[in-house]
Amino acid sequence: MKTYRVVRLTFACYLLIAWTWGFSGSAWADSYDIYLLAGQSNMDGRGQVSELTLSQRRPLSNAIIYYRNPPRSSDGWKPLAPGFSIPPKYKGGFPSPTFGPEIGFANAILQAAPHQKIALIKGSKGGTSLRVDWNPGESGKPETQGECYRNFCETIRLATEDLKRQNHDFHIQGLLWHQGEADKNSNPETYQERFHVLVDRIKKEVGVDDLPVVVGEVFDNGKRDKVRTALQAIGNSGPPFGFVSSQGTKTWDEGTHFDAASQLLLGQRYADAVLRLKK
Template identity: 30%
Template sequence: MKRSLLQFTVFLLLATAGTTQAGGPRNLILVAGQSNAVGFDAYAAELPADSSDKDVLFWWRCGDPPPDEHDSTSARHWTHLQPQPVGNPILRDTKDGGEAGPKLARQYGNFRKPEGGFGPEMGLARELHREENQPLAIVKVAFSGTGMRTDWNPQDAGDGGACYRALVEETKAAILAAREQGIEFRLRALVWVQGESDANAQDAPEYERALSTLLAALRRDLEAPQLPALLGVNTHFGNDKNPFIPKVIEAQRAIATQDRRCAYVDTAPAETLLPTRTHFTAAGTLDVGQRFARALLALEAAAAPK
């Protein structure tokens, strides 16, 4: 009974979601990146309720690399904005006596807590709803611990490009699924929360080139040549001691300066989880989403005809 009621609710949401109040396509925003895009430490139990969530179409896939059956997903169906469950993370083997066995490479689980969590999509959508009160859809594709060279490289047909391909494939599948319900989208923006994994001696010097390559490829592959991109990273990653985070920030700022369709979003004031400050807290994650929403509105206002 509960499943049938949920399916009927989603059907009604989709049935009334085809156009905005102005009669055009519904805005679609992509949210992507690594663990702070996933919301690894943004616990679902700490998310305040908001009635506007039910009006936002939502499609997600998040986990850890590589993209696989262990990810948390919306099962390639549209639903409404909500925290995401942990999915089916690989359990580490234990030795006799219960000691942890060998650590599996880059298998972190989707969220730290069994209750699941949420990313900046929540604060983003809620802030836009407060400012605009317009229909919105979000596709979220994010994977913890992922870097440009190792996971998001559109020029790598192997594992190094697996997360990029997942972003493109999930976005196309989401658009097609909506179209089959009579819903058309306008790709409004990419929200990119990533860079911590590139804050190292090998990858930081290449970050600007790598992220520029990803943006160019995504605009091409999604046939959205003017797609705006909002760029941000946890500036406190490494407890303010990582010497390469400033290089990543510099690269994101440089892209935003060179590309009028991009904006750098400063996340420094957002609350991070002590003692390591690796991830934003639930309150910090909501704050980050709100900052991206305000940056998007400012970017669009600056581009509007005078």
């Protein structure tokens, strides 16, 4: 327990230093590439921060995140580091003890373009379905829309307005999607139709008609063949869609939530897919 407190304190110090000297204190306008991250628990992230090295826990340079999972949020833009996730029954603040694919993703994107600044808008919630929670409903009629869809659109609006207030320029470069466990019994064609409706609505919300979209594959526990088939069909259908395989990954529980090493690997694969689409 004492070691855990020391690690948390050290990590908090890193965040404080980065926040003091980084994004919020900047007097100059920057240009950011924005990536949208959405889905359920494996996008929110259940990889254990405790399994990362001290170096891996440090905030990334040139990367910020706006995380919102109502009623919890990052309270504005923060330097990107592991810990923007809300695991079940967690009541504490940020950084939390878990992370998602955003760390491996950001590291890989920045390695490819080290002088570019990136901004991640993350809206994800465990146990949520495409059928209900992410249903975009009818445009202009919030009562017909799923809670996660409404929250995600609101998160994008709040995050981009915050950048504008600080005179930063930005371009939305892609959507990363990792979801499907809650829709494991959906017909593959039905899932695909619902997902394309969601993507079309998000494109209209952000005003990017050719938005690259990368979907991640849920872990194969032998009971998700339908949704895995749907995700593979979407991701391998060609631009603007890309696919991230879960092959070679591991879970820390009984076949659902990726462990820390697998989250880093998936993040790298998301970045590879995005870079291929952008080319």
